[in-house]
Amino acid sequence: MNPALETLALALREHPVAWPALFLGAEPHPDLFGATAWQPLKPLADLCAAAGMALSDEPQGKFRSVFFLPGKTKEETLAGFVLAHDLLALGGTLVISLANTSGAARFEKEISRAAPLLFSVSKNKCRAFAVSNTEPWDTAALAAWRDLAQPRLIPDTAFTVVPGVFSAGHIDPGSALLAQHLPPSLRGEVADIGAGWGFLSNAALAQCPNISRIDLFEADSRALACARKNLIGPAEFYWHDVTTGLPAKYDHILTNPPFHTGQARDIGLGHAFLTTAAKSLKRGGTLHLVANRQLPYEAHLVSLGLRPRVLEETGVFKVISAS
Ligand SMILES: C[S@@+](CC[C@H](N)C(=O)[O-])C[C@H]1O[C@@H](n2cnc3c(N)ncnc32)[C@H](O)[C@@H]1O
CATH class of the missing domain: 3.40.50.150 (Vaccinia Virus protein VP39)
Structure with a gap:
């Protein structure tokens, strides 16, 4: 199993969050089957569907929690932050997990400059960290990430x-x-x-x-x-x-x-x-x-x-x- 996914599930066991939840970059994990899944890669989307997860091509509305397993590039990770922000209900929690070698510490620092850090869990050479949106995120950071997300x-x-x-x-x-x-x-x-x-x-x-x-x-x-x-x-x-x-x-x-x-x-x-x-x-x-x-x-x-x-x-x- 993807170690970043295991670390995400571990962090959620240690720090339970509110549901309903959206899972961006979703992969199947028994603890997360109830989340709405967004997964652009067909082989992984097929695995989520086979596990019985509800897939959404274009998630809409607001979720009390968003989980995010970023992809490979810095730009797509930062674009994911802004997508997660837009889909997060007021007072909700965003939990991100990625490998240390994919820049986990750097991305934790980057997002915690924009939003208050709630917790951080290191395990399996990965880090899962969470921010809340009890208060508005830094508008300059959001604007810069939104810009990166544009075609x-x-x-x-x-x-x-x-x-x-x-x-x-x-x-x-x-x-x-x-x-x-x-x-x-x-x-x-x-x-x-x-x-x-x-x-x-x-x-x-x-x-x-x-x-x-x-x-x-x-x-x-x-x-x-x-x-x-x-x-x-x-x-x-x-x-x-x-x-x-x-x-x-x-x-x-x-x-x-x-x-x-x-x-x-x-x-x-x-x-x-x-x-x-x-x-x-x-x-x-x-x-x-x-x-x-x-x-x-x-x-x-x-x-x-x-x-x-x-x-x-x-x-x-x-x-x-x-x-
Ligand atoms: C080396 S790239 C070539 C892309 C494109 N043909 C080009 O010339 O720019 C390989 C492509 O295969 C896609 N790919 C990877 N695994 C795949 C799979 N199992 N089924 C279909 N496409 C896949 C990747 O997303 C990527 O776009």
């Missing part, structure tokens, strides 16, 4: 992103390299798996006039919402865990596969993407992917019955097509 454009492009999504500050150089190698002859039905905010799909639609439809599959609902804004053309959008397979077969599949789960490196996730792709290609279809050059994807593709060809290898990336 913004990737510099020098028309692409919209929000904090926390993959490659929120720039176009991923690996994906940019793959886009240079997409054959203009791609045609028919195409899937973009792990589509993020839509860069690869946008490049494919712009460069390959014979694509009849592109289906974007992405686990992060925030990224998918950006992709909907970023794409013009025949595209469908699916909030979907690619490791569970795809609902259809495709003439071509594009991917820059993830190889991290949370903070940890996870080659198995990349392999699962390639397995799904191999199962979802029509006869004669092709897979187009980019990966860090040290990742051993060619052998896995061969084991799936595909024939990989390295189209370009740089100091960092390799672009592979497989038929």
